[in-house]
Amino acid sequence: MFDASDFIDEAIEKVREEIDGKAVVATSGGVDSAVAAVIVSRAIGDNLLSVYVDTGLMRKGEKKQVASMLEDLDVNYEIVDAKDEFFEALKGVLDPEDKRMVIGGKFIKIFERKAKEIGAEYLVQGTIAPDWIESGGDLRDTIKSHHNVGALPEGMELKLVEPLRDLYKDEVRKVGRELGVTVSERQPFPGPALAIRILGEVTPEAAETARDACAIVEEEIEKSAENGDMELPWQYFAGLLPIRSVGVRGDIRAYGYTIFIRAVQSVDGMTASYSRIPHEVLDDISIRITNELPQVNRVVYDITNKPPGTIEWE
Ligand code: XMP
Numbered sequence: 001m002f003d004a005s006d007f008i009d010e011a012i013e014k015v016r017e018e019i020d021g022k023a024v025v026a027t028s029g030g031v032d033s034a035v036a037a038v039i040v041s042r043a044i045g046d047n048l049l050s051v052y053v054d055t056g057l058m059r060k061g062e063k064k065q066v067a068s069m070l071e072d073l074d075v076n077y078e079i080v081d082a083k084d085e086f087f088e089a090l091k092g093v094l095d096p097e098d099k100r101m102v103i104g105g106k107f108i109k110i111f112e113r114k115a116k117e118i119g120a121e122y123l124v125q126g127t128i129a130p131d132w133i134e135s136g137g138d139l140r141d142t143i144k145s146h147h148n149v150g151a152l153p154e155g156m157e158l159k160l161v162e163p164l165r166d167l168y169k170d171e172v173r174k175v176g177r178e179l180g181v182t183v184s185e186r187q188p189f190p191g192p193a194l195a196i197r198i199l200g201e202v203t204p205e206a207a208e209t210a211r212d213a214c215a216i217v218e219e220e221i222e223k224s225a226e227n228g229d230m231e232l233p234w235q236y237f238a239g240l241l242p243i244r245s246v247g248v249r250g251d252i253r254a255y256g257y258t259i260f261i262r263a264v265q266s267v268d269g270m271t272a273s274y275s276r277i278p279h280e281v282l283d284d285i286s287i288r289i290t291n292e293l294p295q296v297n298r299v300v301y302d303i304t305n306k307p308p309g310t311i312e313w314e
Contacts, residue, residue: 002171004178008039011163015043018161023122024115026107027052027070027077029062030189032126032164034069035176039163040124041075048124050075051114053107056083057193057207060215069182082110083204090195090202096314099202103192115158123158128167130269168268187235188269196314200242209293213238213259216288221263224281233275236263238289239313247297256297259289264311272306 025037027050037050052066063079070077089102111123164172169188176183190196197214198206217238225232241258248254261282266272286299302309 002174004171004174007167007171007175008042008178011039012043015040015161015163019044019047019122021122022047022049022115022118022120023124023161024048024111024118024120024158025050025124026111026126027066027075028126028189028191028193029058029066029183030126030191031176031181031183031186032128032172034066034073034126034181034183035172035179036124036126036163037070037075038073038179038181039175040161041073046076048076049114049118049120050077051111052077052079053110054079054081054083055086055103055106055193056204057086057103057195057202058211059189059194059218060211065183073179073181078114080110080114082106085110087202087204087207092201094200096196099195099314100192103195112158121157121159122161124161124163126164127162128164128169128172130168132165170268187233187237190312196312197237197239198242199240199313205295206240209257209259209295210238210240212293213240213289213296216292217261217263217285220281220285220288221277224278224284230278230281231265231275233263233277234266234272235269235311236261236275238262245298249294249297254297257295258298258300259293259296260300260302260313261285262302262311262313264306266306266311269311272311274303274305277301 023040023044025040025048027033027037041048050070054063067079086106089106090099093099093102194207194210195202198210214237217236221236224230238259238261241260244255244257246253247256263275263277264272265275282301289296289299
């Protein structure tokens with residue numbers, strides 16, 4: 001049986017032995033990096049700088065939420081505005097693996113820059129077991145390169161510290177709850193963020209559409225679950241497809257985008273079954289998305305399990 005409190009004590013002890021000097025940690029707003037940050041902060045205090053990179057690809061309200069969480073947890077942090085840098089680097093990039101590489105590479109560049117500024121030699125990452133297993137560690141075939149594993153440059157000078165390497169998602173959540181990390185109750189969110197929920201080119205406009213649609217899906221599903229109309233899925237979000245199709249708005253033929261809704265039940269993300277969302281809830285989501293996002297004229301629901309699908313579309 002996994003004991004979160006024992007794990008925390010041992011992890012803090014290990015980090016103290018591993019880090020001699022200053023470290024930077026990449027805080028993404030997700031539970032993994034937040035839990036990693038708190039553990040390392042408990043071990044080395046203000047010798048850790050938590051860097052939140054505003055990529056322009058995060059969820060609605062995420063920056064504010066992360067800042068207030070880090071303040072509450074007493075973690076030393078800084079926000080770097082890198083929106084333009086990310087959109088520039090993603091121009092014309094269509095292949096999802098290329099997106100992951102570009103984003104991972106940019107992240108590392110920014111952290112190396114920050115690390116140099118403060119004289120840090122260590123980079124803390126919230127890598128967990130499924131990340132490196134699916135990235136081809138442990139002799140498995142590469143399913144996808146999780147951005148925090150696949151994109152590390154060969155000549156990286158920072159030494160990597162990964163306190164959550166052996167944990168699965170449900171264990172990370174337990175550790176998060178034990179540490180008082182509020183984000184631990186949030187659903188998982190991928191490292192490359194909205195970039196992989198936008199099929200095709202990632203532009204500021206596409207990011208805005210995917211972000212707004214994701215927020216609507218989250219709000220409607222959470223409201224319905226709270227009202228007892230449905231079970232809260234393990235993960236639920238929207239994504240943007242690169243195709244446009246004909247629809248009609250008022251009396252006018254409109255050529256608009258398609259948003260897909262994805263919601264799954266899962267334990268650790270390795271397998272999943274699609275959530276049986278009541279049609280009334282799907283209806284509310286669809287009406288809100290097409291009303292609030294005029295560039296969208298079609299909403300579809302994904303009824304595929306994992307396998308053969310994956311949870312994300314990318
Ligand atoms: P898939 O799409 O592979 O996703 O079925 C399984 C779980 O992993 C999340 N995911 C990621 N998490 N970095 C992460 O930290 C990533 O690059 C990444 N890609 C997918 C996904 O949201 C799901 O919960």
